[in-house]
Amino acid sequence: MSKTLGKTMAIFVGGITALAPERTAAVSSVAFKALIAATLACLLTACIAGTFFTKTSVLFG
Structure with a gap:
C-alpha cells in the first residue's frame, strides 16, 4: 500500500469515526472498499465528461 493511500484511508476512518x-x-x-x-466514481464521471469535450462534440459544433 502506498503512503498516500494509507494516509487517505486514515483521514477517512478518523473523520467518520469522529461522527460515529x-x-x-x-x-x-x-x-478500503469505500x-x-x-x-471509481470519480473516474467514471471524468470518462462521461470527456465524451462531451471532443472536436466533434455537440458542445463545440
Whole structure:
C-alpha cells in the first residue's frame, strides 16, 4: 500500500469515526472498499465528461 493511500484511508476512518465513535469497527472494515468505490466514481464521471469535450462534440459544433 502506498503512503498516500494509507494516509487517505486514515483521514477517512478518523473523520467518520469522529461522527460515529460506536461504529469504529464497521467503518474500519469497509474503509478500503469505500475508497475504491469513490475512486471509481470519480473516474467514471471524468470518462462521461470527456465524451462531451471532443472536436466533434455537440458542445463545440
